[in-house]
Amino acid sequence: MGGFTFCCGDMGPAMEAKGTVTNEILEMIEDDPRVCYINADGTSRGGRVQKMQEKYPDRVLDVGIQEMNMVTIAAGLAKQGFLPYVQTFGPFLCVRALDQIHNDVAYNDYPVRLIGTHAGLSSGYGPTHNTIIEFGVMNSLPNMTMVAPCDAEQCKKLLRKSLSYPKPIYIRIPRGEEPLVYTADYEYDYEIGKANIIQEGTDLNIIATGMGVYNAVQAARQLEEKGYSVGVIDMHTIKPIDKEAVINAAKKSGAIITVEDHNILGGLGSIVADVLMEAGVFARLKKIGVPDTFVEFGYPEEIYPYYGMDAAGIAKTALEFLQV
Amino acid sequence: MAKVYVDNVRDLVVKAGEIREKLALGTRRIGNVHIGGPMSATDVTVAIYYKYMGFDPDNLDDPNRDIFILSKGHNGILLFTIFCDMGMYDWDLLLDTYNTIGHPFGAHPNHKRVKGIEVSTGSLGHGLSWCCGLAHANRGRNIKSRIWTLLGDGEMEEGSNWEAILYAASKKLDNIVAVVDFNHASAAFETNQNPRWGEQGGPEGMAECFRAFGWNATVIDGTSMTEIDKALGALPEVTLNGKPNAIICSTTKGQGVPFMMERPCAWHIGGFDDAKLEEALKDIKAYTAEKLAEV
Known part of the structure; x- marks a missing residue:
């Protein structure tokens, strides 16, 4: 096979994976009573998430700057049949809250979705604000699934698939506006x-x-x-x-x-x-x-x-x- | 299997004595087990399981049930012993297979292996955050049952607890009850000295800390079933919009067995030979009789 007729990343519009993911989850919350969204000081004041929070005060949460608590709260919700999507900077999730990911999500084996943003070099803010270890860590963590979508549209596909996936998932996404790899007319499963x-x-x-x-x-x-x-x-x-x-x-x-x-x-x-x-x-x-x-x-x-x-x-x- | 319910304080004291005796016998049979903490937490745990949480072995999936999270997961043997006492498991099976490959009862409780265990614990400082998640889940469905967690005073040194304590009060999760078995010792330190809780230190100082974060907090003599019964009975009705509750039980590690209480850190984990078992059983009988006399 040759050529890239179906794949025109350099012509595709840039999309912010982080924002796309949040919006998609908020739509899923309306569609599916199991879905929860949890962030740690990452929602904007008066923004869409905070408005949703008023409507769903126990399913849409911004816990403040406490990532360890956030991960176990998600595990608690998942134990009771909810499907929580947790989103924050990768370093504060995979690194800071690894104890909670290890014990409360992976070992207890509840279907929490951990979305670590600012992956790798995309952060731009140096070693405290990026992570370069998630693949190694999650690969060696039993019960964990580790995915790294390549663009915002793929994030959406993944999120919809994740609704019926029974295991914990770590989802690693970059920070900013990344180009689309796949055009809208490129169909793939x-x-x-x-x-x-x-x-x-x-x-x-x-x-x-x-x-x-x-x-x-x-x-x-x-x-x-x-x-x-x-x-x-x-x-x-x-x-x-x-x-x-x-x-x-x-x-x-x-x-x-x-x-x-x-x-x-x-x-x-x-x-x-x-x-x-x-x-x-x-x-x-x-x-x-x-x-x-x-x-x-x-x-x-x-x-x-x-x-x-x-x-x-x-x-x-x-x-x-x-x-x- | 019938629901086991013990209503009056005298019967709860007797039940606590029976559980302590089983823990001592178990320690002899198993060889080496976390024993100091289970001994100090026996009274309040018995009161919760046999009276206040309405624990029903036949309805473990009831969405309206109270949920108990063993934050100090090394006390698994205490819950397993209670489960056996309630007829959920065979006690000999527990003692013959404890912490062996392929069997349900590990050194720390696992929810996939032991019915009645709600979540798998072991690493300290997780229980309160579990409670926050479970409290949200129940509040979202307007379920007003309680979410209990049992913690140790040593465990309260973990920073993760204080994220959850701040959070639970902020979100008015009054369906949470945190019970601290303040047994004055971790594995290495007698915790009157390390750390110092609040201005007053000790259980009262810890209660100050809870209150400063917006909780109701009560300090009780955790060796008095009368005080335990009173404190648990006085818990305010769950409104799903109020202050979470902490009950701090002042105890001594190894409670009921003087040779353990005198060296609390050494008896974090331990085993009994025949002589020690005999002494412990004699002590527990005397202790239970003394406690009955106080009722």
């Missing part, structure tokens, strides 16, 4: 645990997740112009990983690049390596992501290129990798 193979390549397959998918698509175009056959896989679910998609990609090209807005230790690249080693499938592997460091301060337009995670950086790394 979104299934948790099933990668979306955007296109297959015989020289190289790029397995990307979250924000990395858009940049991987752009990088693949640049590589195709140089005559390479490059595949792109949207690995929106980190756990359970789609092993079949990983193994097939490795068999097809013998060369894999992973792209993730996350530490390269313990993230998508490590999980892909696990799959291949356990399956006994050989492939060369290059991991693109945060090189095990607390990231620099800087806004996304500057910081993604700095770490070689923009399209040009991915294409450059890929060319070097292909030419070895």
Whole structure:
């Protein structure tokens, strides 16, 4: 397969995943009496969420700056049959409230949806306000499902799917206005645990997740112009990983690049390596992501290129990798 | 299985004595178990389970039931013993299989394995937040039953509790009852010294802290079934729009067994040999008789 006729990210409008997710959940609250929305000092004064709070005072909550309490409150609601969607900055969720995620959500095994925003470099506010560890943490947490939608429209698909998903889910989304990877007329089935193979390549397959998918698509175009056959896989679910998609990609090209807005230790690249080693499938592997460091301060337009995670950086790394 | 209900204070004292004896016998059979905390929390837990929460083993999924969260999860053996006493499980099964692979009764309670356990606990400082979530869930459905949690005074040092205490009062979750077994010892410290609660220190100081956060808080002699019965009986009617309630029970770790009470930290976890068991059983009988005489 070649070309990107169905995938025109660079032409798509930018959408704010965070806002899109909130709006979608508020609609779900009206449709489904189980759905709750909980934030920690992240709702705007007099805004839509606070108005909904007046209507549903025990289902729409802004608990204030107390993320630990927030997560266990959600677990309590879930125990009683509600379906709570918790949303705050990833670092204050995955890092600060990990005790509560570990014990009250995962161990107790209640279907709480944890939405960690400001993923990876998208925050721009430095190491206290971003997280680069969620994949590793949630991958090693029993009962947990870990997803990283690549754009706002995919977030909506995920949220609707999550209404009938019985397990806890951690949903990792970026901060700001991210371009759409998929156009509205591109139809695909979104299934948790099933990668979306955007296109297959015989020289190289790029397995990307979250924000990395858009940049991987752009990088693949640049590589195709140089005559390479490059595949792109949207690995929106980190756990359970789609092993079949990983193994097939490795068999097809013998060369894999992973792209993730996350530490390269313990993230998508490590999980892909696990799959291949356990399956006994050989492939060369290059991991693109945060090189095990607390990231620099800087806004996304500057910081993604700095770490070689923009399209040009991915294409450059890929060319070097292909030419070895 | 009939609902077990004990109404009068004398019978509650007798029941607490029976549970303490079973805990002592269990400690001998099991080998090594959290025992100091269960002993100090026995009286108030018996009053809650046998009288005030209307615990009904046949209706554990009743949406209108009271819910009990064991925040100090290492007291699981106390709840398991009560469940056996109520006929929900075989006591020999508990003692033969406690904390062994594939069996229901672990060192900390698991809701998937033991019916009657509402949520799995063990890590300290979670119970009050569970209560907030459950209180919202019930209020959203206009259910006015109570959400109970049992905490330890050592556990109250965890910061997460204070998020929940601030929150519960702010949201007027008066269906919550926090019962603190203030047994004056954690695993390492006698907590009269570490930390100091409020201006007054001790149980009264902790009550000050609760009140400062907007709760009703009462300090009682947690070894007096009369005081326990009075405090639980005096809990205000749930309006779903009032102050949450804290009852702080002043006790001693190992309550009822002097050799444990003298070294409370050492008896956080422990085991009995035959001689210790004999001494403990004798002590518990004498203690129960003394408490009956006070009623």
